[in-house]
Amino acid sequence: MNTAYNFAFFDEGSKREIRRATLKAVAVPGYQVPFASREMPIARGWGTGGLQLTLSLVGQEDILKVIDQGSDESVNAVNIKKLIIKTTGIRVTDQTDQATIIQSRHRIPEIPLQEGQILVLQVPLPEPLRAYEPREYETKKLHGEQEYSGAWLMLFEQIMNYGMMSTGADHPVLVHGRYVMAPSPIPRFDNAKLNFSPALILFGAGREKKVYAVPPYTRVVSLAFEDYPFTVESFPDRSCRLCGARGVFFDEILDERTGETSYQCNDTGYCMERMNQPVRRGAAR
CATH class of the missing domain: 3.40.50.11310 (Bacterial phosphonate metabolism protein PhnH)
Structure with a gap:
């Protein structure tokens, strides 16, 4: 120190x-x-x-x-x-x-x-609420009145435009x-x-x-509609090229020489721990 x-x-x-x-x-x-x-x-x-x-x-x-x-x-x-x-x-x-x-x-x-x-x-x-209401005093009022129709409308517009909720990250929660x-x-x-x-x-x-x-x-709870439920990024039948993990969040690794795509654990600490301590291996929740 x-x-x-x-x-x-x-x-x-x-x-x-x-x-x-x-x-x-x-x-x-x-x-x-x-x-x-x-x-x-x-x-x-x-x-x-x-x-x-x-x-x-x-x-x-x-x-x-x-x-x-x-x-x-x-x-x-x-x-x-x-x-x-x-x-x-x-x-x-x-x-x-x-x-x-x-x-x-x-x-x-x-x-x-x-x-x-x-x-x-x-x-x-x-x-x-900032995406549709730029004024701070108005967003405070909306929170106070529990008026979140704008957040729902934003998700509805995504469904109308893309057929699904398209928030890649920072999806609002209740x-x-x-x-x-x-x-x-x-x-x-x-x-x-x-x-x-x-x-x-x-x-x-x-x-x-x-x-x-x-x-x-x-x-x-992540905001979602009954007929359009909340979904997460999916990596079916994929495993980490280093530790073999499944059911975790992956980074896509593109080999520019061959054009092939492989997958690797985004959480480097988790990946290294699996490689260094085989007895503790198992998919994260």
Whole structure:
């Protein structure tokens, strides 16, 4: 740990303010709580909201995992880990089941989360109604009145135009039967992992200055119509070229020389664990 910084970078007053907003978010699942987003040594839009949540909650005994679109070794993930390690001295891991705090951009790990873990998701746009209502005071009113016809109309228009709901990621969800929420740009494949998750899931949007949460064992349902049910990305009869996994979210790998397409686990930590620990192999939920 670099003693030139306060533990976890922030002063204690800033940590308390962010924690208060986090507690309010946990108390009202899916509700967007404003907070005084701090200046960070990384650019807004590169995970400042998630990073602020992590730095306000981390303790000396925590073990950290950071992933970016499934990768533990992307530029974004590596630099966030460097900052947290430099200002806290805590341990980091690539294994999901060993981590107490997991910060992620655009993915929920394949290995099921456990009680006592905290998943922090980085969020670029927290407002699920922004696509059809640009005014903040109007979206607050719509949430207060539970008026979500615009979100349903947006999905209906997709069906009329494409014959299906075409949200590739960030498909809106209904939390605890009350608030429609943006789940961050996770693929539809990961939406089900939000429902009754045993871990606390926090969402931080630094640029938009919002925090919201899904507490453990909270009902989360993806918006869908009875005659057009919610569907996820499908990889029938596909397996990972490295570890042989099935039933997980894959990246498509195109060989430019042969033109052939192969598939590889998007979650690199999960893939490496399967290769290194064969006795634990098995499809993720």
